[in-house]
Amino acid sequence: MGSRGRRDDRAGGGLGRRRFLAAGGALAVSACAGPTPGTGPYAGVAKAGESGGARPAPARGYGELRAVPDERDGEVRLHLPKGFGYRSFDPAGGRLTGGGVTPGRHDGMAAFRGPGGSVILVRNHEVNGPAGAFGDPAHAYDRAAGGGTVTLRVTRRGEVLGSWPSLTGTQMNCSGGPMPWGAWVSCEETVNGPDVGDDHTGGDNTRLTREHGYIFEVPLSGRASGRPIRAAGRFMHESAAFEPRQGAIYLTEDNYRFPSGFYRYLPPKNPMRAGRILDGGRLQMLAVRGAPGEDLSLGQKPGAAYETAWVDIDDPDPAFTGTPANDTASRAVSRQGLEKGAAIFSRLEGAVHHHGTVYFTSTQGGATAKGEDPPSGGFGRGRGQVWAYDTWNGMLRLVYESPGAMALDLPDNITTSPRGTLVLCEDGADANYVRGLTRRGEIFDFARLVPVPGDPDAEFAGATFAPGGQTLFVNVQSDRGLTFAIWGPWEQGEF
Template identity: 55%
Template sequence: MTTDQPVERRTILKTVAAASMAGPFAGLVAAPEASAATNPRTVPLSPVADARDGVVRLHVPEGFRYRSFHDTTSPVFLTDGTALPGRHDGMGSFPGPDGTVVLVRNHEINNPVAAAFGTGTPYDSRAGGGTTTIQVTTRGEVVRSFTSLNGTMMNCSGGEMPWGSWITCEETINGPDVGPDFTNTSNIPLTKPHGFIFEVPASAFQGTGQSSRTPIRSAGRFAHEAVSYDPHSGYLYLTEDDFGFASGFYRYKPPSDPMVVGRLEDGGTLEMLKVVGAWNAHLEGAQARNATYRTEWVPIADPAPSFPYTTGVTAPTSNNTALTYVARQGWAQGAAYFSRLEGQVARSGVVYFTSTQGGGPPEAGNENPAGYGRGFGQVWAYHAASGKLRCVFQSQGRMQLDLPDNITTSPRGTLVVCEDNSDNNYVRGLSKNGKLWDIALNPTNDEFAGSTFSPDGKTLFVNIQASAGRTFAIWGPWHKIGV
């Protein structure tokens, strides 16, 4: 990659959508500083050396620095002796003792393995995913680290809960009762069904920062991506990332208020979003400027299916059948079609989520094995109190915004969007006026994931999601670039 590529990309950046934020969406995202808001393309990035070892790994704005840690290009061992797996993905940030930060980080590992990583009794002894918990300073210096959940699969994203937990999501429905997935690898060695969400309490100390390894089954068995919780409505919102089929947007009502009981309980109800007056609305297709919809919710009667199988024998239920089992219950009641719903975050009664391949020509039905959705990405906002859904940004091409994935918000309210494309992945800022600008560039072409700000808002933690993953702490004058 040449050093002038980021400049070229900013030169052709265009502003689209979200020019007006009236009604329940007023003030969704805080406006950046005047200099950045006037022309956000004037936030240049430059190669900067990693404070860990002096190697240039990121391009960042003037005045910013960063440090990487838990770089699995070489073996890394956690404080508890765990050999750290790679595939760093979604991540949450919580206050730690003495001004430190507690990060709970996913590891998106698929397919059966010889043995689950880490300490503690795993949910499934043959599944290689899970979470690790890391106590760090705001400059990315590791204090302690340990396994907090193991024996799960494809832990993609999740969500920070206001009662002090991370909810991690399995982006798969693999299990001994389901046939091989897209990798064509047998699921026979697995001991448990997958496709659930799990709660991981946030703590810097191993004894109190452990997941129970018990899935929240009533929140659905499907290709979960991310969750967020709106304390005003009392719902947990969930995105689905189903590559070859339409994806759904869901909400889960737990049986008890987690803000009171301090945890997310199983046994609640699951629903899927439907557009009022539109049967199976094709929201994966290109949207009109500021498209806004009234919505309702349809019930999912059987959210956690088990399929027949014989131990040691390939299950008769195909992966595709199992993968769409929950969604088809919603589709039969008119639920909306989206393309690959991924990152999600809730702020001030609004749930933001990305549609990674949304915004292109609409699909003919609810299936496209080559990838459901032919656009470059959308950002949606759901206003929980009014039930209104709005497309707040839609990319016009890969040189503008290419396949948005994980998202978070800064303390000032700016959306921070991670890209997941094949080259020149950026972390981008998105203002309420639909303005995009660059925050960081990864010149290795691996995707950014797990963006989350420290509780004091001064450090952005973000992962590189690759087989040899790493985590970054990035700090600098955020106000000068409108974040």
């Protein structure tokens, strides 16, 4: 998440399914190493044509997008289909009713059922550097760090009923995931701390007082404890998706310059019984069975599917001495998995669990885009992939691979609609869209962001439907960030 702001510096379960037996330790070579045919929703939909960047035939979405004024002040901030309206709220710099000021860089978010028909939103803020904690510094994990989460109680039309800092003193809180017992997991996309060198942003890590790069659990009321779950790893976390049967938290890694991994954290007790995520569990990294080090960041054949295994990460929370370079520290966890044969991905970002399947995005995965697509820096040469991991049988399937930026441009946050359509937030180089990916494998445009004055790198983030599905909430990640509530004739299209 937020890669474009750094670019200048860088130039479904069911009966009869067999239980998959995960393999711990070093990956054993076995048969079935190559891709096998996929099954289920999205099966076989790997590329929307071979058009080299041209837009494929339009899918059945909601029709043409048009400029729509914001109900808050009449300014046009979004282009939406006919019949849809929206209201923006809680912009950066506004006052929180619980004290303090709303930070910028609104990012990952989830919606929960609130009292009296209201909605509880827990929202990340991807603030980096030693900016100083917002809210009450006495509650901060690190008083020098400016990221964290804000919790809001709102109406389904985006009217704020209450807002407060719920996690402060963290850094680069990118995405995360909702937990069914009533919590949000917030993920730090950094390994900054006083024990490692400065990152690409030029901040002064010596001003930080704590190590960063962890996940934190945030309750729906009050404040988070501020205790990181260290056994879930210190790496460049992006998203978290919970699978209740195993009690596993699936985690994505967004390491811009280097290979990224797909992980799962197995707590010592199922959080559904414990009521929270306990520290002290086991961290693992996904591998392709029989193909150690398989590079899945490369272009894939339509319908690609792989049998998988898991390798243990022996030291998920490494202690650094001698202040290593930030790039070195950022690979300390993933390198352990790669040395055991874990699979290689490019920039894993959004993740969501839906009926036994974890869908996740690889922002720069896939074949080198053709045509007039702008080049992307970092690791990965494609315009994006969407993957599906079946938690029941351990199969990994490619859902979609972008043929070019006109179809799908650098997918980031992901969620599902009430009908099971995937909702994708883009992190593209030019116009940014919220796009839908249907179960037939068709891409359609739902919303286009009007450029934010003074911030050409602004992007969509944190799409989440309110309980009941009548409202889609989505953020603008920017120093001038804000949140939208969008409503309209959902029954007329795919969401």
